[in-house]
Amino acid sequence: MSRFDENQYKREADKIHAPQDLIERTRAAMQAEEAKFEKKQRRHFGKDKRVSGKTHRWTGYVAAAFIGLLVVAGYGGYRYRTDDVIRIQELAAFEKTGGSWELGMSLGQKGTVLEKESEGEYDGGRFHISSVKDRGAVPKELWKTEKSRIKGVDAYIGYVKEESAYYAVWEEEDIYYIASAEGMTEKNFLKNLKKSIDNL
Amino acid sequence: MKTLMDTDRALKEHGDMVYRIALLHMKNKSDAEDVFQEVFLRLVRYWDRIESEEHLRRWLIRVTMNCCKKQFDNAYRRHTVPLEEGSGREPTCEMTKEDDSLWECVQNLPELYRGVVHLFYYEQYSIREIGKILELTESTVKTRLSRARDMLREKLEAEGGR
Numbered sequence: 313m314s315r316f317d318e319n320q321y322k323r324e325a326d327k328i329h330a331p332q333d334l335i336e337r338t339r340a341a342m343q344a345e346e347a348k349f350e351k352k353q354r355r356h357f358g359k360d361k362r363v364s365g366k367t368h369r370w371t372g373y374v375a376a377a378f379i380g381l382l383v384v385a386g387y388g389g390y391r392y393r394t395d396d397v398i399r400i401q402e403l404a405a406f407e408k409t410g411g412s413w414e415l416g417m418s419l420g421q422k423g424t425v426l427e428k429e430s431e432g433e434y435d436g437g438r439f440h441i442s443s444v445k446d447r448g449a450v451p452k453e454l455w456k457t458e459k460s461r462i463k464g465v466d467a468y469i470g471y472v473k474e475e476s477a478y479y480a481v482w483e484e485e486d487i488y489y490i491a492s493a494e495g496m497t498e499k500n501f502l503k504n505l506k507k508s509i510d511n512l
Numbered sequence: 513m514k515t516l517m518d519t520d521r522a523l524k525e526h527g528d529m530v531y532r533i534a535l536l537h538m539k540n541k542s543d544a545e546d547v548f549q550e551v552f553l554r555l556v557r558y559w560d561r562i563e564s565e566e567h568l569r570r571w572l573i574r575v576t577m578n579c580c581k582k583q584f585d586n587a588y589r590r591h592t593v594p595l596e597e598g599s600g601r602e603p604t605c606e607m608t609k610e611d612d613s614l615w616e617c618v619q620n621l622p623e624l625y626r627g628v629v630h631l632f633y634y635e636q637y638s639i640r641e642i643g644k645i646l647e648l649t650e651s652t653v654k655t656r657l658s659r660a661r662d663m664l665r666e667k668l669e670a671e672g673g674r
Contacts, residue, residue, distance in 0.1 A: 315668065316633075316661060317614065321618065325634045328532050329528050329531070330548060331541075334545050334548060338523060338527075339523060341552075342552055345553045346519070349556060463560075464559075
C-alpha cells in the first residue's frame with residue numbers, strides 16, 4: 313500500500329471512542345466546575361442569584377416570553393451568548409511604573425512574570441497584549457473603571473485622550489491580561505480586543 | 513440548569529471528536545484523557561462565548577489542539593525529552609499497533625501536520641475552514657497538507673517495499 317487511503321483512515325478513526333469511564337469522570341468534574349464557577353460569578357457580581365420558588369416561577373414565564381420574542385425577531389444566538397456590555401471610561405494618563413509601563417513595551421513592574429506577549433500592527437494602529445500573574449502589576453486606574461462584559465468576560469476599559477490610546481484589563485484563571493492600542497479607532501480596538509479574548 | 517444540560521450534550525456529541533484529536537496529538541491515552549478533561553472544563557467556564565453549534569465544534573477543535581500543545585510542553589518539562597518543533601518524533605503510542613495502520617502513520621507525522629490531515633480527511637473541513645479554525649492562511653494549510661501527503665506516501669511506500 314503506497315497511497316493514503318482516506319476511507320481506511322476514516323474507518324480506523326471511527327473505531328476510536330472516548331472511554332465511558334472518562335466521560336463519566338469528566339461529567340462529574342464539569343458539574344463540580346459549574347458549581348464553582350456559579351459561586352465565583354455570584355461573588356463577582358456582588359449578589360446571590362438564588363431566588364425563591366415563587367420568584368423562580370415568574371422568572372421562568374418572563375424568560376420564556378423573552379426567548380419567544382427573540383425567536384420571533386429571528387435572533388438565533390440567544391442560547392449561547394449574552395450581549396456584550398461595553399463601557400469605556402476616559403482616564404488621565406497613567407503614571408508609568410518604573411518607566412516600564414509604555415505602549416508597545418512590557419507591561420507591569422520589573423520582575424513580573426510575563427506569560428504571553430504579542431504585538432502587531434492592526435488597521436493602521438498598534439495593538440499589544442500582555443499577561444501578568446501579579447494583579448498589582450496592573451495599573452490601579454484601570455481596575456477603577458466601570459466593568460464591561462465582553463465575550464462572557466469581565467473587562468475594564470479606559471481611554472487616555474492625550475495618548476490616543478485604549479487600555480483594557482481582564483482576568484482569566486488567575487492570569488491578568490492587559491491590552492493596549494495606539495492610533496486605532498474605538499471600533500477596531502474593540503474588534504481586536506474581542507478577538508484576543510476569544511483566542512485565549 | 514441549562515448550561516449543564518448544554519455542556520453535557522456537548523460532551524456526549526463531541527466527546528469522541530475531542531478524544532480523537534487529543535489522542536492523535538498526545539499519542540498516549542493518559543495524556544489524551546488529561547487534555548479531554550481540560551477541554552470540557554474550559555467549555556464550562558467559557559460556555560457563554562459559544563455562538564452556535566458550528567462555533568462550538570470549531571472552538572473545541574482549537575482548544576483541544578492548544579491544550580495538547582500545553583500538555584506537551586508540560587511533558588517536555590517533566591521528562592526533559594528533547595523535542596523540536598516540526599521535527600519527526602519517535603512514536604510513543606500506547607495503542608494497539610496494527611500493520612499498515614493509517615491512523616498510526618498520521619499520528620507519527622510531525623505535530624504541525626497531524627491536525628491538518630485529520631481535519632481535512634476525517635472531519636471533512638475544507639482548506640479554508642481549516643485555516644479559520646487553526647488561524648493559518650489557506651496557503652499554509654495547503655502547504656502542510658501537501659507535505660503531509662508526501663511524507664505519508666514515502667512512509668507507505670517504504671512499508672510496502674519491506
